[in-house]
Amino acid sequence: MNDTSERSSDVSPILFDDVSQSKLKHSSENEATDRIIIKPVNDEDDTSVMITFNQKISPFILILTFTASISGFMFGYDTGYISSALVSIGTDLDGKTLTYGDKEIITAATSLGALISAIFAGISADIFGRKPCLMFSNVLFVVGAALQVSAHSFWQMTIGRLIMGFGVGIGSLLAPLFISEIAPKHIRGRLTVVNSLWLTGGQLIAYGCGAGLNKVHNGWRILVGLSLIPTVVQFTCFAFLPDTPRFYVMKGEYEKAACVLQKSYINAPSDLIEQKIRELTQLNEAIPGKNPVHKLFNTVKELHTVPSNFRALVIGCALQGIQQFCGWNSLMYFSGTIFQTVGFENSTAVSIIVAGTNFVFTLVAFFAIDKVGRRAILLIGLPGMMVSLVMCAIAFHFLNIKFTGAGSSQVENGGFSSWGIVVIVFIMVYAAFYALGIGTVPWQQSELFPTSVRGVGTSFCTATNWAGSLIIASTFLTMLQNITPTGTFSLFAALAAVSTVFCYLCYPELSGLELEEVQTILSDGFNIKASKQLAKKRKQQNSEMQRKYRERDAENYQKDKPSDELLES
Numbered sequence: 001m002n003d004t005s006e007r008s009s010d011v012s013p014i015l016f017d018d019v020s021q022s023k024l025k026h027s028s029e030n031e032a033t034d035r036i037i038i039k040p041v042n043d044e045d046d047t048s049v050m051i052t053f054n055q056k057i058s059p060f061i062l063i064l065t066f067t068a069s070i071s072g073f074m075f076g077y078d079t080g081y082i083s084s085a086l087v088s089i090g091t092d093l094d095g096k097t098l099t100y101g102d103k104e105i106i107t108a109a110t111s112l113g114a115l116i117s118a119i120f121a122g123i124s125a126d127i128f129g130r131k132p133c134l135m136f137s138n139v140l141f142v143v144g145a146a147l148q149v150s151a152h153s154f155w156q157m158t159i160g161r162l163i164m165g166f167g168v169g170i171g172s173l174l175a176p177l178f179i180s181e182i183a184p185k186h187i188r189g190r191l192t193v194v195n196s197l198w199l200t201g202g203q204l205i206a207y208g209c210g211a212g213l214n215k216v217h218n219g220w221r222i223l224v225g226l227s228l229i230p231t232v233v234q235f236t237c238f239a240f241l242p243d244t245p246r247f248y249v250m251k252g253e254y255e256k257a258a259c260v261l262q263k264s265y266i267n268a269p270s271d272l273i274e275q276k277i278r279e280l281t282q283l284n285e286a287i288p289g290k291n292p293v294h295k296l297f298n299t300v301k302e303l304h305t306v307p308s309n310f311r312a313l314v315i316g317c318a319l320q321g322i323q324q325f326c327g328w329n330s331l332m333y334f335s336g337t338i339f340q341t342v343g344f345e346n347s348t349a350v351s352i353i354v355a356g357t358n359f360v361f362t363l364v365a366f367f368a369i370d371k372v373g374r375r376a377i378l379l380i381g382l383p384g385m386m387v388s389l390v391m392c393a394i395a396f397h398f399l400n401i402k403f404t405g406a407g408s409s410q411v412e413n414g415g416f417s418s419w420g421i422v423v424i425v426f427i428m429v430y431a432a433f434y435a436l437g438i439g440t441v442p443w444q445q446s447e448l449f450p451t452s453v454r455g456v457g458t459s460f461c462t463a464t465n466w467a468g469s470l471i472i473a474s475t476f477l478t479m480l481q482n483i484t485p486t487g488t489f490s491l492f493a494a495l496a497a498v499s500t501v502f503c504y505l506c507y508p509e510l511s512g513l514e515l516e517e518v519q520t521i522l523s524d525g526f527n528i529k530a531s532k533q534l535a536k537k538r539k540q541q542n543s544e545m546q547r548k549y550r551e552r553d554a555e556n557y558q559k560d561k562p563s564d565e566l567l568e569s
């Protein structure tokens, strides 16, 4: 299997109808409650094993998920604290007040660092492993934070932010990837959202701490120093934990993979584990290559030439682009300015409420993502965002606010009015719809790619995210000045409308599907209808399985229950 065309035929296309109707096969009567064997590909000898032996999530998986998602917290905290730190820095750097341009450079340094490291993190994770790369990001966080805490010059601060950004980029890419590779399929979405919860929670905490430390002397140094705690915790925990089974299989370390799977699926029989490993090996053969550069070349080639991979790439990058270009981070970075503009005195408090809405609705997404489905929440979220943005645009029109001054955020304020309330209310509604759908779903990107190209594929998507974040952060205030707030919000609304159409046409429902099944769905089109049917089928199978487990548990309980006489005696 050396060339691309051969590889693509191995995970060859089937039409979903085949999957749902003839290729789903329950094994023998007794086994039916423990496992389902599906034949997802053309090769009749091939099997895709869903380990459904034990529906309860093992504590081991929870520990791995929580450890990995500390990266999400770092992402949120480190991008969140800067807005208040910039206010309280005062003249602490070089003995003078930071100019508006200085502030932009310090803020953008992290996004730039994240963009650069996201490009390399995927391939490094394929070479060295997911876990070692995440641990390396901890080292970068420590170095970056140490440079900032001790900074007395603008450049030391900027370099500290850049190095911290390298860490953020690695973590933003690898934490969701790690989680999706260890998660059982029926809760994969949810476990990946744990990372987003930590992320939005990190932003909220950073805003809160920032507000609290605002007046404290050198408070910003404490704010940065606090970020050392989670990173040290993550590093220490990872020292005792393994990498993902899919990575071990990729490296041919089958025993290690079996060991992780065994701990993840308590009581699963070893033949089932072996079968799963065989399947992972068959469907995810490592990309050939004489050396890392040759391998990288082949991976990039495979990403673009295998149709299912290319479709995955289009979806993954588009979702990350949409996430950024619908304008959310402009609010994250500049909500204080906007709220001040519309006449709110305590703008920091309102910003905290917006970040809080983002967090609360990420929690809603946590419950909805596997049950309601990714596609459904996207198609609820994007139109909701569009309507809220239109309402904001209208309200800004009546507020008659002008942002003036080249490169500054000075404002000719129309003063507080009821249109100001409309802006705040709809920014919150916007935040809610954002967090429910597009704020959360793009980070499920790892499930789009097979292991062989997952690292590089998700690198491209994450780099798109950071490039978008960089562009929006550096153009938002200029847009407010040049095309007015009404124009800016209308533009975001138009982008939300186009994005809705894109998702409707191109984003299949992937909840409940095995990672390996996703490639099948994408092999000969976006197969929206087929994906919805397969996801529905998997959901039904899952609830059926859970019902059986409950019945079995109840039976066992009845059997083991001490008799009334025994209890009386």
Ligand SMILES: O[C@H]1[C@H](O)[C@@H](O)[C@H](O)[C@@H](O)[C@H]1O
Residues within 6 Å of the ligand: 196, 199, 200, 203, 323, 328, 329, 332, 358, 439, 440, 443, 465, 469
């Ligand atoms: O998913 C996250 C989340 O929505 C954050 O609030 C946002 O700041 C990030 O840019 C995004 O990637």
